[in-house]
Amino acid sequence: MLRSAVELDFFQMEKESAGKPQPPKKLFDRRRSLRDIQSVISKMNPEILKSVIATGSVENGNLLASKPKTDEPFLSPALPLLSAPAFGNCVSGTTPLTIFYKGTISVFDVSRNKAENILKLAEENVSKTVDSDLPLTRRKSLERFLQKRKERLTMASPYGNCLPDYAFWGEKKSPYGNWPSDYAFSSEKKSLYGNCPTDYAFLGLKNSSRH
Amino acid sequence: MEDGKANKTTGGMPDTVFELVIDFLHDERDRDAVSLVCRRWYEIDKTTRKHVTIALCYTTTPQSLWRRFQHLESLKLKGKPRAAMFNLIPEDWGGYVSPWVEEIARSFSCLNALHFRRMIVTDLDLELLAQSRGQVLQILKLDKCSGFSTDGLLHIGRSCKKLKTLFLEESSIIEKGGEWLHELALNNNVLETLNFYMTYLAKVRFQDLELIARNCRSLVSMKISECELMDLVGFFGTASVLEEFGGGSIGEQPERYSSESYSSLSFPPKLCSLGLTYMGRNEMPIVFPFASLLRRLDLLYAFLDMEDHCLLIHRCPNLEILETRNVIGDRGLEVLAQCCKRLRRLRIERGEDEEGMEDEEGLVSHRGLIALAQGCLELEYIAVYVTDITNASLQYIGTYLKNLCDFRLVLLDRQETIADLPLDNGVRVLLQGCYKLKRFAFYLRQGALTDVGLSYVGQYSLNVRWMLLGSVGESDAGLLALSKGCPRLQKLEMRACCFSERALAIAALQLPSLRYLWVQGYRASETASDLLAMARPFWNIELIPARRVVSPNANGQDVIVDHPAHILAYYSLAGQRTDFPNTVLPLDAVALLNA
Numbered sequence: 001m002l003r004s005a006v007e008l009d010f011f012q013m014e015k016e017s018a019g020k021p022q023p024p025k026k027l028f029d030r031r032r033s034l035r036d037i038q039s040v041i042s043k044m045n046p047e048i049l050k051s052v053i054a055t056g057s058v059e060n061g062n063l064l065a066s067k068p069k070t071d072e073p074f075l076s077p078a079l080p081l082l083s084a085p086a087f088g089n090c091v092s093g094t095t096p097l098t099i100f101y102k103g104t105i106s107v108f109d110v111s112r113n114k115a116e117n118i119l120k121l122a123e124e125n126v127s128k129t130v131d132s133d134l135p136l137t138r139r140k141s142l143e144r145f146l147q148k149r150k151e152r153l154t155m156a157s158p159y160g161n162c163l164p165d166y167a168f169w170g171e172k173k174s175p176y177g178n179w180p181s182d183y184a185f186s187s188e189k190k191s192l193y194g195n196c197p198t199d200y201a202f203l204g205l206k207n208s209s210r211h
Numbered sequence: 212m213e214d215g216k217a218n219k220t221t222g223g224m225p226d227t228v229f230e231l232v233i234d235f236l237h238d239e240r241d242r243d244a245v246s247l248v249c250r251r252w253y254e255i256d257k258t259t260r261k262h263v264t265i266a267l268c269y270t271t272t273p274q275s276l277w278r279r280f281q282h283l284e285s286l287k288l289k290g291k292p293r294a295a296m297f298n299l300i301p302e303d304w305g306g307y308v309s310p311w312v313e314e315i316a317r318s319f320s321c322l323n324a325l326h327f328r329r330m331i332v333t334d335l336d337l338e339l340l341a342q343s344r345g346q347v348l349q350i351l352k353l354d355k356c357s358g359f360s361t362d363g364l365l366h367i368g369r370s371c372k373k374l375k376t377l378f379l380e381e382s383s384i385i386e387k388g389g390e391w392l393h394e395l396a397l398n399n400n401v402l403e404t405l406n407f408y409m410t411y412l413a414k415v416r417f418q419d420l421e422l423i424a425r426n427c428r429s430l431v432s433m434k435i436s437e438c439e440l441m442d443l444v445g446f447f448g449t450a451s452v453l454e455e456f457g458g459g460s461i462g463e464q465p466e467r468y469s470s471e472s473y474s475s476l477s478f479p480p481k482l483c484s485l486g487l488t489y490m491g492r493n494e495m496p497i498v499f500p501f502a503s504l505l506r507r508l509d510l511l512y513a514f515l516d517m518e519d520h521c522l523l524i525h526r527c528p529n530l531e532i533l534e535t536r537n538v539i540g541d542r543g544l545e546v547l548a549q550c551c552k553r554l555r556r557l558r559i560e561r562g563e564d565e566e567g568m569e570d571e572e573g574l575v576s577h578r579g580l581i582a583l584a585q586g587c588l589e590l591e592y593i594a595v596y597v598t599d600i601t602n603a604s605l606q607y608i609g610t611y612l613k614n615l616c617d618f619r620l621v622l623l624d625r626q627e628t629i630a631d632l633p634l635d636n637g638v639r640v641l642l643q644g645c646y647k648l649k650r651f652a653f654y655l656r657q658g659a660l661t662d663v664g665l666s667y668v669g670q671y672s673l674n675v676r677w678m679l680l681g682s683v684g685e686s687d688a689g690l691l692a693l694s695k696g697c698p699r700l701q702k703l704e705m706r707a708c709c710f711s712e713r714a715l716a717i718a719a720l721q722l723p724s725l726r727y728l729w730v731q732g733y734r735a736s737e738t739a740s741d742l743l744a745m746a747r748p749f750w751n752i753e754l755i756p757a758r759r760v761v762s763p764n765a766n767g768q769d770v771i772v773d774h775p776a777h778i779l780a781y782y783s784l785a786g787q788r789t790d791f792p793n794t795v796l797p798l799d800a801v802a803l804l805n806a
Binding site: 138 | 296297298299381409411462489511512514536560561562563565568621623624654706707731732775
């Protein structure tokens with residue numbers, strides 16, 4: 001008996017071959033366009049997809065039935081194991097789920113639950129991509145200042161870090177920590193601080209006899 | 212005002228009484244309320260209103276302003292969205308002052324104070340202003356503006372002899388020479404405030420600054436671009452009533468001036484507000500002799516690490532305003548909490564992220580915020596970039612900082628795992644506790660605020676008028692819950708959220724006080740047609756479609772930067788604007804609905 005197949009063109013192969021955008025289709029009676037899902041799934045990590053397909057072919061029809069194995073990159077602990085979908089007309093039994101991926105076609109007999117889970121998984125990636133597409137930007141004035149600061153720091157040494165402090169200030173300082181406590185350094189760290197370039201800038205290579 | 216109508220009475224009181232009383236009202240909202248009482252009071256407000264702020268220049272026209280407020284003395288206009296300060300808005304977006312300057316030149320004879328913020332100003336505008344209002348102009352502020360050169364400033368310098376305040380901070384100015392400052396120095400002897408901080412004007416002659424100090428005996432505030440600080444010895448010696456200084460540059464000429472040279476600098480005796488650009492640990496001691504007098508300290512552009520901050524802040528018990536980068540660290544905040552009990556305003560900007568380029572302890576987290584909340588009870592304004600945060604720290608703020616009017620928190624992405632998420636309960640307690648809060652910014656990451664958390668924001672932000680939300684919520688339900696609250700929210704900015712156009716449209720309709728909406732990062736529909744749900748009269752909708760911009764990265768290489776689409780929507784009595792650049796699309800509701 002022919003049941004309605006759910007086709008997910010993960011990498012928009014249909015779209016590419018057609019050469020024009022596909023009209024939105026309804027899936028599972030949801031108001032969601034296929035293009036939405038396509039674009040979302042196409043942003044999924046291909047490694048994740050591979051393991052989905054791998055587990056799918058091994059445990060035919062039990063795509064997300066068990067807890068993830070620790071060595072599988074597929075389901076991170078942060079992803080919820082999905083419970084029964086809020087889904088009006090669940091049909092008992094399974095429906096073929098066809099996945100087109102990199103020229104291979106895989107067909108799984110999954111319940112609508114499981115297919116729904118795959119979609120939800122894909123959707124979770126949507127908000128992630130929105131975030132990563134929008135990095136925090138800085139104020140212009142600060143951007144410029146930090147650029148200048150970088151210039152001054154890299155001027156301080158041809159190696160791009162502030163070793164001149166050690167060279168110029170003699171035995172009182174060391175780039176390897178152990179600053180004297182009265183100099184107000186309290187932990188071991190490299191002297192890559194803002195004051196370094198001014199040291200270099202003012203003292204120059206000549207004033208190694210300072211202090 | 213005594214024009215024969217003085218005999219008229221309203222409710223048994225001669226109108227003159229109301230005129231005199233209303234004259235004492237300066238708060239914009241009070242004035243707004245007064246003008247709605249009756250026609251007579253509307254008229255009184257109309258003739259006596261001294262200052263108007265137009266939050267977006269496209270909400271009305273210069274002619275409308277003139278028709279209503281002919282005796283206006285002071286005007287503030289704002290143009291580009293706030294996002295322009297973060298390089299997110301196309302330079303030619305709009306916000307031209309020209310139509311306003313033309314009307315001012317023609318009609319507003321009482322106007323003596325002008326403040327343009329994030330607008331495009333041309334040399335012609337400045338010339339016209341100087342010609343028409345030069346005799347009376349006392350205050351001119353070109354605040355984060357662009358489009359003009361030092362030639363335009365020449366006109367100001369020559370003609371505005373009564374100018375008490377010239378403010379150019381962070382404006383992008385094309386520099387053709389330094390004569391403008393010379394002209395100002397020659398023609399003006401009443402200057403009190405001169406500010407060209409962060410303008411990168413390099414042809415400024417320190418001799419002209421000295422001349423200004425000599426001629427302008429009331430000079431109280433001076434903030435300049437990068438000019439070798441040691442060249443200002445003469446200036447500091449002459450500007451005897453100076454209270455505020457910012458800018459200059461330390462170490463600009465290392466071959467002439469060593470670190471020790473700066474110790475010979477002597478500052479004016481009343482100096483209580485200071486920011487020395489590129490000041491490092493070695494120069495910091497020059498501030499020590501008068502550190503206890505300091506009420507305001509700007510360390511945003513200093514080369515200090517966390518320990519330096521601790522040392523300096525420890526000596527400033529009278530500090531009221533501090534601006535710095537997150538290199539201050541939690542320990543610096545602890546020192547601040549211990550020593551600076553009068554602190555009212557604190558701004559902690561995002562410093563260097565790059566590994567090895569900044570003090571590793573120079574990070575701010577919940578630890579610093581908890582100390583701050585308990586120590587600086589008079590805080591009214593906090594803006595902070597944190598690397599870690601907890602609910603408890605927000606609860607402390609809500610519990611202790613009852614004077615807080617403005618709270619802005621950005622969670623950096625430096626630390627991958629934030630243990631105490633979501634922040635739903637923390638933000639609830641903060642908003643409940645800080646009942647005076649009028650401005651609120653919460654820029655987080657995915658998972659940091661749930662839909663329930665957003666509903667709390669809606670429920671408990673009773674006084675908030677401006678909000679910036681970044682990466683909050685889980686779904687449209689969150690936004691819809693938010694929009695059922697926020698009764699006083701006038702201006703909403705959202706970035707990197709997951710809301711659909713449909714939800715945005717519904718939210719815009721539900722928020723009762725909303726008059727301005729800006730969004731970048733949302734679930735777009737194919738034709739933006741879902742946005743039309745918020746189409747209505749007097750509501751302008753503009754789109755800045757997604758762009759790809761070539762710009763230099765941190766290493767100076769040209770890279771392609773993806774700029775996702777923006778939505779900007781606002782109430783306007785002026786209809787759709789007519790000066791769109793090709794990067795901005797008006798959403799013509801009628802055309803789309805009929806298509």
